[in-house]
Amino acid sequence: MAPHIRSATTNDAADICAVIRRSITECCVDDHQGDAELLRSWLRNKTVASVEAWLRDHEAHCIVGERDGAVHGFGMSRGDQILLCYVTPEARFTGLGKALLQTLERRAAAQGLSTLRLDSTRTAEAFYRRNGFLPTGPAVQAFGLRGQPMSKAVR
Numbered sequence: 001m002a003p004h005i006r007s008a009t010t011n012d013a014a015d016i017c018a019v020i021r022r023s024i025t026e027c028c029v030d031d032h033q034g035d036a037e038l039l040r041s042w043l044r045n046k047t048v049a050s051v052e053a054w055l056r057d058h059e060a061h062c063i064v065g066e067r068d069g070a071v072h073g074f075g076m077s078r079g080d081q082i083l084l085c086y087v088t089p090e091a092r093f094t095g096l097g098k099a100l101l102q103t104l105e106r107r108a109a110a111q112g113l114s115t116l117r118l119d120s121t122r123t124a125e126a127f128y129r130r131n132g133f134l135p136t137g138p139a140v141q142a143f144g145l146r147g148q149p150m151s152k153a154v155r
């Protein structure tokens with residue numbers, strides 16, 4: 001079944017939080033290397049309350065990806081920045097992440113933006129490259145994590 005992408009609501013906050021936390025914990029091992037303190041730091045603001053605040057941000061565009069009626073992905077952009085794009089471990093390599101990304105790209109194009117930017121984790125860098133994003137400079141360190149600045153022209 002094809003993924004269903006829709007606007008996120010505050011009723012989705014707990015599901016979104018679970019998606020993000022599972023994705024970071026289970027999929028992003030190349031980034032946190034199982035370091036409990038680094039993982040704790042990365043997850044610190046990944047709470048239901050934080051997600052609710054993100055969903056109330058009128059400048060942010062927040063979407064969820066569903067499979068079989070359950071939330072398995074979350075994407076968030078603000079202006080020309082993709083801030084978050086996460087899927088559950090079982091949704092990796094199913095097209096859900098790509099569907100989220102394409103939805104964020106269409107939104108940017110509709111807003112007249114010419115470029116989308118993001119900072120990729122090690123885990124997600126190959127995904128973003130496959131979807132047309134290219135590095136825009138050297139990797140940066142933030143909060144103990146490596147982030148690769150990337151961008152893509154939006155049509």
